[in-house]
Amino acid sequence: MQQQVQNIEFNASLNPLKQVEVTTNVHKFGGSSLANAACILRVVEIIKDNAKLNDFIVVSANGKTTDQLFELLESADNDQLFATQLKQLKDDQAALINELLDNNQAAQLLQQLTADIEFINTESANSFKQSRNDVLAFGELWSAKLLAAVLSQNVCKANAIDARKVLILDSGNNFQLNEQLSKTNITAEKLANQLNIFTGFIASDEQGNTQTLGRNGSDYSATIAAHLLNAQNVTLWTDVNGVYSADPRIVNTARKLFRLENSVAKELGRLGNPVLHANTLNPLTTHNIHLNVASSFAPQDSGTEIGAFGEIAKSEISVTHNNELIKIDSTEFDVKTLEQINTRFQPIYQCQNNTCIVISQQFADLALHYLQAQNITFSTLKVSLIAVVGYQVANRGEIKARFKRALKHTDIAQFVGSSNGHSLLAFFEHESSVELINKVHSQVTKDSRNIGLVIAGLGNIGKRFLEMLPQQLNRLPALENVHLVGLATSKKALINTDGIEVNQALELFQQDSLAYDNQLLLEWLSQHPYDELVLVDITPSEQFSNLYQAFFEQGIHVISANKCAGSSSTKAYNQLLNTQQLTGSQWLVNTTVGAGLPVNYAINDLLNSGDEINEVAGIFSGTLSWLFSNFDGSLAFSQLLQNALEQGFTEPDPRDDLSGLDVQRKLLILARLAGFELELTDIECQNLVPNSLIGLSTDEFLAQANLLDEYFADKLHEAKQQNGCLRYVARFSKTDSGYKAKVGLEILANDHAFANLTPCDNIFLLTTNWYQDNPLIIQGPGAGRDVTAGGLHSDLVNLCRELAVKTKEVEIKGIN
Template sequence: MSEQARHVHKFGGSSLADASCFRRVTQIIERYSVAGDLIVVSAAGKTTNRLLELLDLASNADPAAVDVLESLLSYQLELVSQLLNEELAAKLTAALQQDQIQITHYLEQQLDRWTCNEILSFGERWSARLLSALLQQQHLLADWIDSRDFLRAPDGAQPQVDFACSQPLLQQLLAAYPADARLVITGFIAREPGGHTITLGRNGSDYSATELAALSDAAATTIWSDVAGIYSADPRKVRSAKLLTKLSHAEASELSRIGASVLHARSLEPLSRSKQRLMLRCSYTPDDGMTQIVRQRCEGPGARIVSALDNVYLIDIDFDGQETVLNQLLCYLDEQQLKPLTWQQRRDCDTIRLAYTAELYPQALQSIEQWAAPRQCPVQGQGGFCLLALVGRGVSEHAEHSSQFYRLLARQPISFIQHGPAHLSLIAVLPQITLDPLVKELHQALFDAPRQIGVVVFGKGNIGSLWLSLFARERSELEQRFHQRLILAGLFGRTGGMLNMQGLDPVSILDHFTPHPLIWQELLDQLRHHPFDELVVVDMTASETVSRYYPQLARHGIHVITANKYAGSAELSFYQQTCQLFHEYGGHWLYNATVGAGLPVQSSIQMLRDSGDKIREISGIFSGTLSWLFQQYDGRKPFSQLLHEAWQQGLTEPDPREDLSGQDVQRKLLILAREAGFALEQQQIELQSLIPESLAELPLDEFWQRSSELDAPMLQQLEQASHSHQFIRYLARFNEQGQAQIGLIALDAEHPFVHLRPCDNVFAITSDWYQSNPLVIQGPGAGREVTAGAIQSDLVQLCQRLV
């Protein structure tokens, strides 16, 4: 296995429908997987349906079964001939001929359930065999595995994989293959303890993918299908439906439980006992976004999803007031994996009413009748119903959401309305009607209102005060552009702050700032229970204390925009944990203002990496303050006088020793190196400080009084460079070998880093694509205006991501 964490990728039948689909999947694997990843596949196209048709015809001795089998094999042979070279095609054609002989042999026997399962397993085996051959043809190390060689599960309506038995078999199997091979594994099928083939039921391939990730300790599972993820409504019926970029595990489970077809509840179960993340993406348009299922619970308002289901059945059980019998029934249904879509205990009579999908209804009715018979509880089932639901964390508590739901259904012939568990849903069961108009009307009512985004600001000094003015000026345009409402909910400075979820006026807040003491745990608890659709913390401080709370903000699903460099340059373990938490909880951490102020440095690095380039080296002048100082410093003015002028203009950190010590540049270097994919630690950087030890620990006022002690040593370095017709500049540099240096260096007059405008930063990026001619980014790297502008730019990016 490579140093990168293993991922599981699952491709459904619609993603493998024809030769062009197989080629597209191969491209996705080349682009989005790494060596050692596991690929789970379903049967191609409608193969499973055709196999079921074959079994039905064969069981009735219908001669048309021969034609169906011929059609199935022709389809597979056509895929082979279109996709593979002559040598590989010959191997797979021979294998298909043997499969035809084997299937014909099975069909000549008595078709018991084990033989039927054996025949059904061919669909996934054909897909796995073909895809692995296609990957080999693309010069990727690949092979395929029959999941029945390691997946063990007791037989049942919806078999549950035996983890303890399956895991050692999988580990033993994986050890037999090269660690950097991509292994294509069949979905949907397993073996029961007696060795017979079993199928894992509806959405069995999705379930086997997430179970495989749990068994192999994979970091993530991506389910590729014909849709980009989970939408706020069925996009085929509601054109304005929005793709949900994140969904909590609880919300996804509730959506699946009430019959949504995009993700089955069984596929989610392995997430709760493994470290894996789950993503849903579209194999046809892989760059069109995705939905990430967040395992941990985020605070604040959740998703809003309108779900509808036709062809619902009801089962009534008369339990004659026996409360214990009711509890026993619900426990029994859980054990049988026959949880209802929803249920209601009718108050007018001692009856419990259970709702089921058409798929589970026959088995549920039979099981309930068997359970109820010895208890003498009458059971009655009937069809002809449908279901409309609103799903999302807290929807039944949210007055606006619930009132819209009840108002919409006021004129409908409702059978009953029930709140889902943990306030995750509102569910209405109705006599069968056309649901599409109701779905569209409810979706429009929910999403016509602009999303509310709360903004809590830390830092009201030079940059913060300027940004508040910029925010006030640009807010209206942003709200119209993204159909959102931006609410300044809090402002905090060094002496404390103000928090008002109803909103503060960014224009007058500084004139009426009456701070309350900042107690972090109390504040976090208030932020955790915010009333907005999204909450973002904007950190414009230079406070390490504030940055240390980023992980807790991430755990509460709160986004962070920052000009504060501490988190990005902290010890590597803290930085990596913070990145992971924002990823796990579906939050965004934007920090383009930490390096180069408004210059697109991090975004350019990320763009290069996303496009497949590899960063080899970054060098340049990373400090606008030091750029200004050394562009101005020619010996005619004392260095300390120039430093004080820069401080007065707001070009330095509040304590300019942060700049002169090189620590500010050091933080920027760490941020860029990590953004470029290098695990650099602070102690690995060779740093030259411009602060004499005698001035390093003084109070700020005393430092200014003695700042003239900087003048003599700085003049000496300037004169030494001038003798050689050179110029001194403060440079930072790191390369892929892990070498990193920061300090003063004398440069010839022709060097591109010499002739900059005052305050300019310059970043030279050397990569595989920019080797002989590095990518150069140059412009103002310090100043209140450009830093405030960078914060505003990140806010615009966040608003765009939250649309």
């Protein structure tokens, strides 16, 4: 034994002593997922992490085993070739067994393998006339027995089930499933307190003959089993991590479709999608069973979920193509013949005048044989298809127009909408070129990226942001695919992956929000099914800002009015920047300083253009701007402060403004944006609250606020003597030895640029290499619901414009 699973810990959900949950999930593993020993060990880990004892595991044959069996059937008349291929088949299976199992376990399977190989050898003498399907069944049988043995040896008891004892097909009714009998059988064969490993691809008819469900039939087996067991979910573990908007092997801009509506997925399968197959979804239609497509090579990746979803999932558009189609023309088709053709050969298209059908080449031989047996005269032609697929896409005028524009100047043979309305079909009398497929995909999916929007903080600014959102979504093309999917306060959250109606967002939050903690929020957001997720943080919470690291690790973009992360320790700040850049997340902080004023944009633009920032100065607090612009001695400072509080110009506790901490944080954010590395404590900060008032409650402070009056009266008198005014100023400047930074009260000349402000205005002065003698000044409202909410919307629009042209490189192992 060369390799074995080492140090596997029992998953509590797999422990036979644990109570088994009532619900059942089905996990299907394709041939590429079970191709070799390393793949099988990976599957074992996936089962440990994702399955429980009540679940059902469906397997394909290992790797290329089914192909090898088909080759054996074809070479039965060539003794030498047959012997070589049979030996190779046996050696491959024996190598897997010996590599994965200890001697005792291996001996039993090797004995059975020898008997099976001898059966194949014996049947070859008769050219497999009666045993063709029996031979093809060995691939799945060997795979199921091997996986069951590996699980039994290393994880928990496992039971291999031969699907021929379960799935019974009615040979008198076009081999339809005998559902009642199959349901009785699966209940009888499924063992309690064990993992049940079920063979895909194979079944039996009522006479006991082995039948197969067609190539890629294991997916179909999995959904049949889910239907019979009334399972909750089916996961198809394959070699790709989902369904894409086009075949990613030829369209490198294809994007993963995280969620697909059932009927759309079924249409994709009907038309020949390489991941979804025609019959796979049929058994799920009578139950509310979700289908997931995930990668066994990257099990941590979010795959594609298929189910009954709302409008966001229904807006998805994809392009599929098929170059292996046959068009059959005949004027002799009658109703009965067409019924038989539709039942047995699954045509992709039938002409309205009933004179032609288009079928996949896999059914061609059978269909032509049937028509010949009916003495029907017909002609055939190889054709290809490019199809645009989406929910009722045939009735979506703009998509239809784009598709037609992309096909302009092509020699298209026919353009039709499917009868179910979920696809637009373009047929050609030659193979569809890669260039044309890419052109169609680019034209019809150019604005189909779905961006989920989560808003944290529903105070004054958060509510105003929500009030502005409906109009913004309706009038700005950049926000066309933005969907409000989450709202959160400090205690409650509402997350709805089908979208939250923006015009009723606050009412829905009041009705449906749930209590949460940070870990639960992260779990919710980690499961998001969107191309991009944007979180707008309008909270003042340092605790919430501590989640940014986790957000960036998940690739979530953050728009922040919250100053805490941007003014955190240098180590924490740099870690955020590094994670953000590593994952491609965006972090927009333009409203952390100056509300909607473009000071951050100006600094970034100057630096990106090659300039250097030498000085940043100004008045950064709208509250302190209002106070000192209105403080002329006619009212005591404490009275003026009370007026500001009553008008909503200050924080509920005015000491939060008077402490200077807010200004200190803003200066730190700008200095860091300017390229300097410093801590908050490196900025000298004058606290305007005397020590005697710091430790009081808010009410006690307000009752004793008159203790501020003497100090500020003296400072005002001093300013007037100098023919000046009082202003609370932030200053950062580069020096020969580094920099100096402070925020505090200053006396400024009455003609100073900072002196003549409209109350509440902010002003920013930037001195750079290019703006030395005449500094750049930005002035305007630095606080307020409208300007701050507007600044956040500005960030959202700019971010969405950038995301619209973002492409992710598709990494795939292959497609079954």
